[in-house]
Amino acid sequence: MSLNSYGHLFRVTTWGESHGPALGATVDGCPPGVPVREEDLQVWLDKRRPGQNKHTTQRNEPDAVEILSGVFEGVTTGTPIQLMIRNTDQRSKDYGDIAETFRPGHADITYWQKYGIRDYRGGGRSSARETAARVAAGGVARAALAQLAPGVSVTGYMVQMGSKKIDRSRFDWDEIGCNDFWCPDPGVVDEWADYLDHLRRKEHNSVGAMIEITVRGAPAGLGAPIYGKLDTDLAAAMMSINAVKGVEIGAGMAAAGLTGRDNADEITMGPDGPEYVSNHAGGILGGISTGQDIVLRFAVKPTSSILTPRRSIRKDGSAMDVVTKGRHDPCVGIRAVPVGEAMAAAVVLDHLLLDRGQTGGARGKIGG
Amino acid sequence: MSLNSYGHLFRVTTWGESHGPALGATVDGCPPGVPVREEDLQVWLDKRRPGQNKHTTQRNEPDAVEILSGVFEGVTTGTPIQLMIRNTDQRSKDYGDIAETFRPGHADITYWQKYGIRDYRGGGRSSARETAARVAAGGVARAALAQLAPGVSVTGYMVQMGSKKIDRSRFDWDEIGCNDFWCPDPGVVDEWADYLDHLRRKEHNSVGAMIEITVRGAPAGLGAPIYGKLDTDLAAAMMSINAVKGVEIGAGMAAAGLTGRDNADEITMGPDGPEYVSNHAGGILGGISTGQDIVLRFAVKPTSSILTPRRSIRKDGSAMDVVTKGRHDPCVGIRAVPVGEAMAAAVVLDHLLLDRGQTGGARGKIGG
């Protein structure tokens, strides 16, 4: 049992702190024979990398991933894959003055209370920088999915930033990669840019966001009862990401307001198998995938590090005002998109492997 | 790795189907010396038991729990505790006609697709009846908490049923146990009762609900980084409950709409340690408890089994209309309250044990 790991058969353990020499992920359980190259993983790391546009932190890390084990002559061997990312832009002097203070909204105080030890440099282990390792591991998961289940795609995007939401009638998959917000609605992008710019420069403030992840092409039958449920694992995966405060599947929290008649996803028989008239279930029934799109959302709280003073205390209990300088994202939700994708890819791959191990070819047939 | 288990050191594995001879929970890792009697567990089972009032299913199960192991002369021995509940009211003939059909919103179709085997009697393993075993295990967790951390309390209540929400200005802890809905707002109870009665009798419909769980008195320092986070484990615990479609901590999904200035929980120094001006964090920062109330909510979808016909298919692919007779709750959210409490109690106990094992007495001090 590792408290820094996730996954059953595809098992990832991340390590490293914001300002240590390096961070990374130990990836165990990747099947053999999967083509994995550093440059393939780098694509996903670059998507998360800071300093990519004016809306993210200007910390300038190359985030170059090195594969130290588990890959030989370009393909996985079935043994643990070590992915290491060197920290190069460790301006820890930005943090020297917070060694004795606790920043509100950060884990500074709870890490101190728990461990009696604190790596104050940029939050140490609790820094969102840890998610770079998850993105690298997610790249391995994507590579394995590409081989084992070629039709599966995992796509994340922002559907809300602060008070601004997308208009779903304008939803465009192709737009997602074309703007700074991974936003599928081209009609709101300019407005979002102005809004965020104003918040950061004028208001010295930050804002939360809602991310949606859609997994298309996953087969029916992934998941397992009770605690190995696909939705349980997806919820845990998303909630484990820094700053996430809520996660929902399909109709999600809104299901509390629905009636059974409205919520029912009626079933019909299509040419290739069962089809559903709607997808309130988010592609998961009883913890097991239906074959529909798997749809989930998670809420990311606003960046706690802002220039506006907030009241706090020092280790000695004395009062002080915290003004967090340093280089921070005004909306951490933007960079949470590739992180959520990486976690979803890892969970889906994990359940593909589990399903293969546990049920073999025992599948029930529907239709003639 | 068991896919039917939860917890790290306090490890619960549930077993059993809706209409088999019995169901239960194997509880491993309960510390020795905890007083546990069948009648203490029965209190919690009775809270969840069907047929308690007119708003829940009229299936009449005594749900009597038997302790088969792990307790000697009234106290736990440190060895596995087997909790068994006999099924006595197995009217499985209610289900005979669904053996070849798939009820919309149920796991009938996904279990069939995954396993190629289906226990059609009342959903088999996917039935919410499984949660009786969790409630029994939660009773053990509560007993251990009472001994190890006497100030901790875990309380669940409904804050929304369909379109009806509570008015938080009338929130009354003492009201929770006094009505059929575990509702803390005495001002809405009659309205809720009429609403649900109408839905069930006149509309042949059902409705979703939102449950909130508050853990009071938990010490600071529970949790661990990344995947052993307290909020990760709570989210997984709630999402693993049947019919749950979303879970949130503190400000939750609403955090997406907040700014950093509003979301900051400012810190002051109180007589007994740090105090917080607000609790958007829901008592958890960086995955570790702050010592504030731990507050979470989860959404339960409306009961899928309704008398209103819904379109579906048979195993052979032919179309049919499903009208679910049998004895069903019009709002499964009501009985989800003690289940959510049980899961939360298990998670908190688990993290108390983990914390004891991993950090020992290494706690950081704050203040003089």
Place this chain on the structure above:
Amino acid sequence: MSLNSYGHLFRVTTWGESHGPALGATVDGCPPGVPVREEDLQVWLDKRRPGQNKHTTQRNEPDAVEILSGVFEGVTTGTPIQLMIRNTDQRSKDYGDIAETFRPGHADITYWQKYGIRDYRGGGRSSARETAARVAAGGVARAALAQLAPGVSVTGYMVQMGSKKIDRSRFDWDEIGCNDFWCPDPGVVDEWADYLDHLRRKEHNSVGAMIEITVRGAPAGLGAPIYGKLDTDLAAAMMSINAVKGVEIGAGMAAAGLTGRDNADEITMGPDGPEYVSNHAGGILGGISTGQDIVLRFAVKPTSSILTPRRSIRKDGSAMDVVTKGRHDPCVGIRAVPVGEAMAAAVVLDHLLLDRGQTGGARGKIGG
């Protein structure tokens, strides 16, 4: 993580004490569609059951196993299988006088020191009676093996009892089931019977034994590096059995005395694939099966409960002599045979499932 469980995907958790109401095994991860009936499991339980011949304890337990979950209409459903065995012959008055004393060679003193609680009735949880649950779970594993890998057989037998060893030149597979000792050498059976009879009746003594388990027909490729090695898991499985003090694979402890030249298992190409000139490796290289017979041995210490007085102390520290009455096996090794078989079957099945999940069809070919 459960400390009362074994297996990765085929995961067994046992529960229960010697003199409680019942004991059993929660079996998770058995594939769906495997025919399992109570009478099939009973065969193996009867093999281990006390009172079967004059050389085992005369405690008379029917050891009737009940399947409480996970099997529907005669086949497994893929959900947890609960196997329960009622204790019926609980003559715990035999043990009343040991409540305050510690029997040498038993876990009485260590359980007391660890837990501060002690179920003194027949050793409570530390009683070898717990192994009945493992034998039942092993029956499920055998049933699954019969379906997934029909050629695999798991056979245990005694190769040494005290100072008496078998003569391997007389080894006869068919003899194993025909005598009271699961002994493959017909030439020693009468001598062993006299020896054991004399030890028990005249000497008031007991004796140790060596059990060998051979798994025939297991495919090459089962196992995994480092800690999921097939030999690691087999060693843990055997060492976890009560009274076992050592375990070895292939040449085993004798490998310490061999040279590399003698120990090499040279490889040739046979009509169906690689063949080995010898089997010092015991069918496992680098933690992975070779396709040869998997051969292991484990040593069972002599029964600690004997009529000959042994010095010990009471809880209060005062000295006393222990004379263990009650009904005890003079050689617990005899009944350890079916237990070892059950554990080996569980490990092999577990690795078959793991292999299916982790490597799929990626197997390397040898030969044209």
Place this chain on the structure above:
Amino acid sequence: MSLNSYGHLFRVTTWGESHGPALGATVDGCPPGVPVREEDLQVWLDKRRPGQNKHTTQRNEPDAVEILSGVFEGVTTGTPIQLMIRNTDQRSKDYGDIAETFRPGHADITYWQKYGIRDYRGGGRSSARETAARVAAGGVARAALAQLAPGVSVTGYMVQMGSKKIDRSRFDWDEIGCNDFWCPDPGVVDEWADYLDHLRRKEHNSVGAMIEITVRGAPAGLGAPIYGKLDTDLAAAMMSINAVKGVEIGAGMAAAGLTGRDNADEITMGPDGPEYVSNHAGGILGGISTGQDIVLRFAVKPTSSILTPRRSIRKDGSAMDVVTKGRHDPCVGIRAVPVGEAMAAAVVLDHLLLDRGQTGGARGKIGG
């Protein structure tokens, strides 16, 4: 579940191949506040390092360990510790000619059969070079033990090499570190040196060995029932080491030949608690430590890589003779001593943490 990990709360995952860029260990669950410096770990790595004397491989690796995470300002923070060892002397051309052949006694053939992929450079993942990572992790375990349980010591030594055994009457703890064999008997060292030299140079042969590990000063009460037994975990730990074919505790395999009267470890009351007249149990009863010395032994097979030709086959099935050049230890048992120590230290620390988490202060008292 990682198949490359060991430990429950103190959880180590190793990664890396013989001839990749690096190998290492991800150590999770080390308590916070433990002083750990690279030079402290290096002491143990140097003990295992090749090329230290003429009896070990002349591969010349500095085996310098780098701490990449989890340690801040010289002490552990409670977060994962990444230990990396760069491979510098990767003469993989030594191995080019074995890419298509299978060396007898090595995992070449089973890795190929399992994964269909093979890192042929020095055995890849199956190389004993992986144990360097375990030794580094063991150094962390020793540091934590030094703080949590200062009286505990873990010492390994060779008691047999091939046909040569020590004379226990000459056993001298202080001698162990003074010779090339970690041998506690000064009277055999010269003979062993000549014997091994002759085997290697003249015979082109290798030889097996028996290692004994003694843990002194461990408290009573470590361990847990059934599968979390201290002896189960020790057996698995040792069997997981490359080339180990057997493991035994206390009297071990010889227990099969003892009677109950001889095997009984009688108990008396000493000034500081219970004392035992003998230690056939090896310090463990019912899976839980007694407070006596914990004594175990494991057998290491002779090095399979020898200059004497052995028959084998190529991937295409054709016959050939293998003569393993390269730089190999004539007795891998020598360098297995620090590996066994490292594993034992990890297991004992793990159980100290587990015990703290699971039983807290519930200990039973003996005596007034």
